[in-house]
Amino acid sequence: MKATIVWTVLPRGIRPSGELELSLHLSPRLRPDGASAPLSAFADLQSAGDPGVNWASHAFSFGFEVDGPPTPLPPRPPIGRPRPYVRVDADPTALDPALWGRLFAQTEVRAHKPTDLRGRKIRSFPVGHVRNFVRDYFLASVVQSPEGEPPLAGEKSPLHQLNFASDERRKKLGAVIDGRLAEFGYVPAGDADPDLDFFQALVFHGFKGRPYGAPIPTPKVDFHEAVALLADYPALLRRLGLVFDLVVPPPPQPFTKIRVHPSFSPSLSPAGVVDAVTPWTAIEYAAGATFAPLPALAGRRRDGFLDLGRPAIAVDQVDVDGAALKMIQHAETSARLMSRGNLGAPDRGGPPALRSAGFSVSVADRAADLWKTIDGQGALHDAVEGGTGDSLLLHAEELTRGLRVDVLDPAAGWRSLHRRVPSLTLKTATGVEPLDPGTKEEEGVLTASVTSPSDPAKGDDLYLHETLFHWSGWSLSVERPGKRVDRVGHGIADSDNPAANALGLASTYSVVAGSLPRLRFGARYRLRARLVDLAGNSLPWSSSDASAATPEVPYLRFEPVPAPTLSREAAPRPGESIDRVVIRSFNATPAEDAVGTAETSARGVFPPRGAVLLAEQHGRLDGPGGVRGDAATYAMLAARDRVQPPEVTPTPTPAQPLPLAAILYLPDPLAGGVRIAGLPGADEPLEIECAQTWPDTRPFRVELHEGSGPPVWQAATRTLRVALPKGEVAHVRLSSRLPGADALGTLGVWSWIEGACPPGWLAVARSWAISGVLWALTPAREITLVHAVQQPLLRPAFAALRAARGEGETRATLNASIDVDGKSSAKVDVIARWRDVEDDGKSLEGAVWIEREGQVAAPLVDDPA
Incomplete structure (x- = not known):
């Protein structure tokens, strides 16, 4: 039976007095004699008879050693141990033996065996x-x-x-x-x-x-896994004696590395059962100025930050x-x-x-970094297990657990994306009990995510995305409000109703009021990433240092502005669909070709629907003091979000009303109007404004009737009357028009176009973009206008007809041109009638004439449009 505890020094900084702030991080590695044992088998960690006597009930004292000549200040340690330059005692009031007992008293211990990822692709x-x-x-x-x-x-x-x-x-x-x-x-x-x-x-x-329906096993954690789970709760680690925060005087001489020599009392285990491994920590030190872990690789970290300004880092907004x-x-x-x-x-x-996805920060060739990190972690493990852990020299990379991301708000300075208010409960044998989180406010940590297939049949390769973090307008340490898929995957649950982890510890978090920045299209942002060590320490979010931040960039929308939505006001006629508008003239005789039809067919044209999040990111929900969160605004959003645009499917449905006064759903904030190109009788595209004050935008009607001439706009009824002669077919393209030039500054695809197009073409491109011409920004939908007739408007007639037949041949070749009305004719049936002489040799009448008829050809008529 053996208990090895790795004690790691984590520098935190220097006080104005020159004293050094540091944390000690403990990593227990227990080996029972058998396959498993209760934690009480290790008396110094948990008493078998009293849950309150455990690791957190000890008195701890720490000596610190640095490289360079030792000083005679502290008492000489026992023979065989190096002399520390200073000794300090832990604050016993910071420890909570009762909490240790509640969490670990019944915990099983299996032999420590960390997952070795070396060699996995x-x-x-x-x-x-x-x-x-x-x-x-x-x-x-x-x-x-x-x-x-x-x-x-x-x-x-x-x-x-x-x-x-x-x-x-x-x-x-x-x-x-x-x-x-x-x-x-x-x-x-x-x-x-x-x-x-x-x-x-x-x-x-x-x-x-796993295959669908395969159960997800619930793991039974042992002591080591429980301690790993607690890494998400730095305040609890300190109460459990797994992290100690200390202040020590600086050594009298310059130094480049430091380590600790711990002791505790009373010692309840036999001698040699609990062993301390104390690796060195490499240090950057300047008296009165700097006390920080030294990176092994230059150029990636800067003064407690990950350097997001280096060439390997990229900031993306598109998904x-x-x-x-x-x-x-x-x-x-x-x-x-x-x-x-x-x-x-x-x-x-x-x-x-494309789709806007907030800000994503990625690092090129990140898999290569992970490969090296895995090899390094494996070497550290081998050294500890091999008995040479005291000679290890740890650098900043080995001491980093994750990141805390900040966003620069031009009006309020840097804002953390991790500030939160915790609430904890613990599941026990008697029920669920509240658990004091030990802090009123904290910051979460963003850690690297490496996955592997849950189905063993799909191999054990590791999967790592190059993206370091992604911000889409909400906290990175608090779940966005709303529903979520439950763990079983068969339903939804409230996001504020968490399931306890394998330790029985359940946590809910809320964002610190007013702490998050607003993500808005067109606004400019910078991001930075504070490095977080194993004990949860980092620079404060209030730091004004921007030396390692990303360049300032605007947040842009990559989604196109959809084409308008259509609605019909009557049941569809035969041959009609939502995008095919048909009127008919029943000219059963040529005399009726000149008789007009009273038929009309109309479509309502509505601005495209938008989402609540889209409206928020366009700033449509902002007020003088921030986002409008009053009851009236919420009720408006809830009511409108339930309403779908009136467009119906191409299958026959009941008539749809056209409420042209205002729409009842949330329109896209950038749909300022409609561009209509290809209208019959119109030399130029028409543009019709829809916008009033968002969200109360107004639709309009397009009404097809017989006639000719340009379209007529009737402002009083917001109706565009389009005339179409008999037999005509028109293909009309509808696209959304932007509300103005300012909208271009919020569009991501336009920023690509603007940065690539020649200067001479830029002014034209800008005009087209605003007017709804560029399909990449405002894709169009095509509707077909049809004025159908019962028969062609012109009776087909041969303009010339010639027959040619060779001598002795029984067939003739006809050469002809036929005058037809191409727009009202689909094909021409050419019928031949002739008489044949027939004499069967039996009839007393002799030879007789027989009338014959047959189809010669049926040429298709090309659509002249």
Whole structure:
């Protein structure tokens, strides 16, 4: 039976008096004689007879040793132990033996065996390469066809590289990846290679879970796993004696490393059962100025911050993961549509719409860093287990647990994304009891997330995203309010109704009021990341240091502004759909060709729907003192969020009313009007404003009737009357119009276009963007206007007809031109009538004339439109 405790010194800083602030972090490693034992088998950690006598009931004293000549200040330690330069005692009032007993008294101990990740392959994908490809392909598509979607990509297009539909191609790329994993343990980022980059993204997001319905086992934790779970509760670690915060005088001489020599009393275990391992901590020290852990690698950390200004760091706002998967699907769909046998398939299609995702900060080739970290952690473990742990020299990288992210609010300074108010409960044999969290306010920690397949059949490779953290407008340490899928996966539950962890400890958190910055399109932001050590220490969020922050960038919207929504006011006629508007003239005789029809057909044109979050990020819910959170605003949002736009499916449905005074749902804040191109009788596109004061925007009607001439706008009824002559078909494109030039400053795709287009084209592009011309910003929907007739408006007639027959032939070739009305005619049936002489040799009448008739041809008439 053996208990080894690793004591690690964590520098925290220097007080104005010059005293050193530090924390001691304890990592217990227990080995029972058998497969398992109760914690009480280790008397110094838990008394068998009294739960209140345990590790937290000891009196602790610490001596600190630095490199350089020791001083005679403290008493000489026992023979064989180095002389510390100072000794300090722990504050016994900071310890809570009762809490230790409540958490650990019945805890099982299994032999300490940390998971060794060495040698396991690490899968990731290069976020920067994927983002650059998506951006460049978008720009190329816009340049190729600014006003309408470009032709589908062929085999020569860069998009063709992303077509992984072929099993043979998947196997080939998989073999390339497997080869690099075998050589390096990960796939080095290197130069951009679109097919390999996107295929890695596809593999990364492939399903790796258990079969549907397979139960998720609930682990039974032992003492070591329980201590690991408590790393999320720094205040509890201090009450349990697993972290000590101390202040010590500085040594009289310069030093580069420090370690602790602990002692405690009373000692209840036999001699040699509890052993202390005390590695050195490498130090940056300047008297009165700096006392911090020394990094092993230069250029990545700066004064307690992760350096987010270095070249390997990238800040993204677009959803790169979603864009990668959608681009792959777009490539495969384009290839299928262009293949032979798809007659009538669309021949045009732009890249899929993108999505804004807040701010994501990623680091290139992060898998390489993880590979080195795993090797380093394995070496540290081997040294401790091999008895050479006292000679280890730990650097800042080994002492870091995670990050705390701050956002610069220009009006209020830096704001932490982790401030929270904790509330804890503990599940015991008698029920659920409240547990004092030990602090009224705390900051959470963002830690690295490495996953592996939950289904053993899918291997044991590690999966690591290059993104360090992602902020979408809410806390990074408090769950966003709302519903969540329960652990079983069969229903939803309130997010403020947490399940206890395997230790029985349940926590709920609320955001400190007024602590979060607002995420708004068009606003400019900087981000920084404070380093957090194993004890939960970091620089305070109130620090004004911005030397390691990201450059200032605006937050932009990458979602396009959708096309308007349509509604119909009457049940659909035969041949109609929501996007196909039909009126009919019943000209049963040529005399009725000139008789007008009274039929009309109308569509309501409504601004596209928006989400509450979209309105919030556009600032539409902000008031003078911040976000409007009053009851009236909430009631308005709740009522409007339940309402869907009035558009109906193409199947027959009851008539839909057209409430043209105002809409009842939440409209997209950037849908300021509608651009209508291709109207019959109109030389230029029309633009109709919808916006009043958001959300009370106004729709309008488009009414089709017989006639000719330009469209007529009737402001009183907000109706656009469109005339269409008999037999005519018009293809009209509707797109949303931006409310003004200021809106361009909030659009991410426009920022790409603006940064890439030549100066001479910029003014035109800006005008098109505002007016709703650019499909990449405001995609259009096409509606078809049809004035159907019962029969063609012109009786077909031969303009010339010639027959040619060779001598002795029984067939003739007809050459003819036919005058038809192309717009009201689909095809022409050419019927021949003739007489044949027939004599069967039996009839007394002799030869007789027989009338014959047959179809000669049925040529199709091309649509002149």
